[in-house]
Amino acid sequence: MITISRKSFYGLTALLCFYGLKLSAQQTQVSGKVTDSRDKGPLPNVTVIFRNSRTATKTDENGNFSLSSSAPYTQLSVEFIGYKTKYIAITPSKSQVVNISLQEESQSLSEVKISSKKAAPYRNKGNPAVELIRQVIEHKPLNRIESNQNVEYQQYDWMQFSLSNLSDKFKNKKIFRKYQFLFDKQDSTEIGGKNLMPIYLRERLSDFYYRKNPEKKKIIMLADKHVNFDEGLVDNNAIGNYFERMYADVNIYDNNIIFTNSQFLSPIAEGAPTFYKFFITDTLKTHDPPLIELSFVPRNQNALLFEGQIYITMDGRYAVQDAFLKTGKNININFVKALQVKLNFEKDSAGRYYLNKSHLLMDFGLGKDGSRGFKGERMVTIKNYKTNVQRPDSLYKGMEIEVSPEASKRSEAYWNSNRLDTIPANKLRIYSNMDSLSKMKSFRRMMDIAAFFFVGYKKFGPVEIGPFYTFYTFNNLEGFKPRIGGRTTTDFSTRYFFDTYVAYGIKDEKWKYFFSAAYAFNNKSIYTFPQSFIRASFQRDTEIPGDETKNVITEDNFIASFKHGVNNQFLYNDFYRAEYMQEYANHFSFNISFKKWTQRPADALVYKSFSGGLPQYTSQITNSEFNLELRYAPNEKFYQGKVFRERIIEKYPVFDLNYSVGVKGFLRGENNYHSLLGSIDKRFYLSQFGRSDVHLEGGYIFGQLPFPLLTIHRANQSYAYQTYAYNMMNFLEFVSDHYASIYIDHNFNGLFLNRIPLIKKLKLREYITFKGLTGGLRTENNPDLHSGLIQFPVNPEGIPTTYFLGKTPYMEGSVGIGNIFKVGRLDLVRRFNYLDNPGASKYGLRARIQFEF
Incomplete structure (x- = not known):
């Protein structure tokens, strides 16, 4: 038994209190938030570590972190893939709040040079980097999303399109004097650089479901919001489809990734070692699990390949934890000055890594020096990721993509509470900016001129005159053939549509003309998907035999007027047509039509037969024909204009089947x-x-x-x-x-x-x-x-x-x-x-x- 005197007890207590205060005083506590220096958005999964220690943490989905240690550290190291590592001075043995802003890494691999007296030739054989990438390729089936029986998650994405890299001189030009509210300042280190003029923004929130057996996908779009230009100036659907085509989803586990209709080979494709050079450039042991930084460059700088880094897990799965992909300056894509993709993955409950965030930047250069141009940006955030949740078969019935009836009607309150990521306020300002812009007379005038040159029509109220490339044509039969035409737009009616032209052959002295009238059952333009209309038309015009197409109008054009060889066989045609067109959401359609066609040979073409050895000449042939056309184009997409x-x-694939029957006597x-x-x-x-x-x-x-x-x-x-x-x-x-x-x-x-x-x-x-x-x-x-x-x-x-x-x-x-x-x-x-x-x-x-x- 140990006895302690009262004096000794007080002394011991005082000593313990002293040491307790001392230990408390030595506790170093740091908390704060990590953000992107460019858009001030939070950065999740950033590694924050006391420098020269193993004490580390990661930021949460809002960029917040908290880190503590009893050791008196004086610096934080902040590391994130695709960003420059930052070292922050801190006060040891003190509780403090530190907010950190990270800058994107803009240095190209092609600019990094390693000097030596004699560089060893690059080889795949015996190269540990190549052996590593082959392990990644071998384990791809294990790490793909399709390796799960069932997957579901919620996805939020936004994409923006802007005029970029605009100088102050350009910004202050007289033409933009009224548009200064459109410009944003941009970090000059970011692709695009300097002044921006955002012109388009789209946000979407969707539920995604995947079932492996039998394989099915279902996407339910819950909300859809985008810039709406005045429909009289621009077709909003056409713009949305065009941008969506450029900003494709990026799946690094696919062998090929498509941007702007060009196919890039993924750095972890089966054939990647043939086209890429790989280098092990770092190991990150502070991560859990540890990562290997694998850098790569294309063997051919002009090929459709990436350069960058991928970070591979050292846990036996050889999964991609993060990736940074970019294109080189010599790549064979028109107008694209730079393209960058950042991919971040998270581990699910089964130990598999799924994509939880992707960020795509594209810079399009125009002009002689390519300095000014366009910048495209898309951010995708995935949350609420779940695996092996059984869903009823009824969920997967119908179209693969289903749009909620309320998707385009969501309130601001809905968006503010359901965005899965923080979007900077300056980006959201574009909605009101574009609304103001569309109402400005100078902008409307500029768009009207642009539409004439790119679409071919000049608008006058509810009608359009054109197309201008048919105003002047010529051929051997008609000589010079001036023509003028026009059509109504949705400003005239969303039910009734009329189209017409009139032309005159100076040489044959004959009038040619066309007129059609259509009625839309769906109260939309007859060109809008899904089409549903009836149309009747009459056309009298010339044609080269065999040149008839399925179009109601066979368009002349100035360039096609120039021909070689003998061109002296023509037809004078009269066409009476009536048709019913019905298209469905699954891209199946049918067209039932009737055509009465009277053709008369012209110029050197003669219809001659023999009867009893004597020549007989046929002045015209009349045919009455009923037609059924069936068309199926699964997953078809198109640029949808108001009148095209x-x-x-x-x-x-696109499948087309046409059956026609001619009826004698009718x-x-x-x-x-x-x-x-x-x-x-x-x-x-x-x-x-x-x-x-x-x-x-x-x-x-x-x-x-x-x-x-x-x-x-x-x-x-x-x-x-x-x-x-x-x-x-x-x-x-x-x-x-x-x-x-x-x-x-x-x-x-x-x-x-x-x-x-x-x-x-x-x-x-x-x-x-x-x-x-x-x-x-x-x-x-x-x-x-x-x-x-x-x-x-x-x-x-x-x-x-x-x-x-x-x-x-x-x-x-x-x-x-x-x-x-x-x-x-x-x-x-x-x-x-x-x-x-x-x-x-x-x-x-x-x-x-x-x-x-």
Whole structure:
């Protein structure tokens, strides 16, 4: 038993209190918040550590942290991937609040140089960095989201588009004197730099569901808010679709990542070691689990590849914890000066890493020096991530993307309480800024002028006049052919739409005209998805045989007026049309139509047959035809304008089936027949080897018909390259009642030219094409065997100029150079057979305007 005197007890107590006070005084406590220096937004998952220690923490989702130690540390080290490490002085043995602002890392890997007397050649063999990336590739199936049976989460994303890098001189120009409220200051170290003029912002909040077996996805869009321009100036849907196309989702676990219709090879794709150089540049042992920093650069600086860093977990999963990707300055993409992507991953309850935040920045340079341009930005935040939650089958029924009826009607209070991330106040100001801008007369005038040059129409109240490229055309039959046309817009009516033009041939002294009237059942423009309308029209105009398309109007244009070879066979056509068009949300559509077509041969074209050995001349042919067209385009997207719609070509196929029946005796129709026509369009992405657009088509006509009613294969005698025509075939050269064809257009995206010194600076792109056609005429439709049928045309020497295909298919191909001055393409076309036909040329040079990134 130990006894302590009262005096000793008091002394011991005093001593303990003294030491207790001393220990308390030595406790170093630091708390605070870490933010982005550029937009002042909070940064989650930032590592905060007492320097030269193992005492560390990470910031929470709001950027807050708290760190304490009994040791008297004097500095904090603040580390975050994609940002410059910052060292903060602190007072030891004291409780304090420190708010920290981090700056993005802007240094390019290509600018880092390691000097030595003799650099060792880079090799994959025996390279530990390559061995590591191969482990990452091998473990990809384990780390992908699809490795879970069921996944669900909530996603918030915003994207912004701005005029960027604007100098003070540019900002203060007289034209912008009234628009100063639009400008924002920007950190000069950020891509884009200096002054910004934000012009578009979109926010979305969605619930995402994934089921592995059977595989299904469901996205329910809960809220959607975006800048709304005056509908009379700009089509908001078209803008939204265009920006959404540019700011694609980034999944580093996919082999390829698509930006602006260009395919980049992921640094962890199966073939990545062939195209990238990898280096182990750091280990981060303060992380849990520890990380290896793996840096990479492209072997070819002009190729569609990234440079940057990925951070790999050292826990046996070889998962990507964080990634920083960017493009080099020499990359073969038009106008894109810089592209940066930051990806941050978090560990779920099963130990897998899922993407919880991505940040994309794109800088587009315009002008001679590319200094001014556009800046695009998109931030995606994922929260409430759950795995293996069973959901009923009913959830996955219907469309993959479902939009809540209230999505576009959400209040400010809803957005303020449901945004999953903090968005700076200056970004939200764009909503009111653009509303004010749209009401300014000077801006409306500027947009009106821009619409005329880019769309081709000039607006006058509720109508538009145009398109301007059809005002002046010419041909051998009509000579100079002035034309004026116009159409109504939704300002006139959202139910009724009218379209018209009138033209006059100076040489043939004949009027041509067109008029159509349509009624929209869905109270929207007849061009708006999903289409639902009826339309009736009448058209009287000239046409080259075989040049008829599915469009209501076959547009003339000034450039197509220039043709080579003999071009003296025409038709005067009268078309009466009526149609019902219905499109559905799943991109299936049908079109039921009726067409009465009266054609009269003109110029050198003569419809001649024989009866009893004597020639008979047919002045006109009248046909009455009913038609059903079925079309299915899964996951189709398009640029939707108010009075136009342009399909965005993607990897998904488009199927089209057309059935027609001609009825003799109905409205003076002269022939009975049935016709089937089908086609498939598909784009194939081949990673670093480019992409191929493939079009397959086939048709069969049942019944005996004169050749003008059979399939006259579409030829091209202009100097402009046409995708869906045979560019070395002469007009009316081949006719079929059954055929199959294939078109292949392959873009190498500079795969070869990017390797040639000096040439690679031009950022040209190589193309090859092939077009093949097989078909023929059945005996019953061969005018050589039936003199009573209209005979094939002949030239002045009596030599036939129209043929049908034999056992050998018609073939042509081309090699081309694209991206000439960023908008031009030139093809050398080679015709491989049927070279003995009159007027057949073996080679031809064709050009086209082809704008692409």
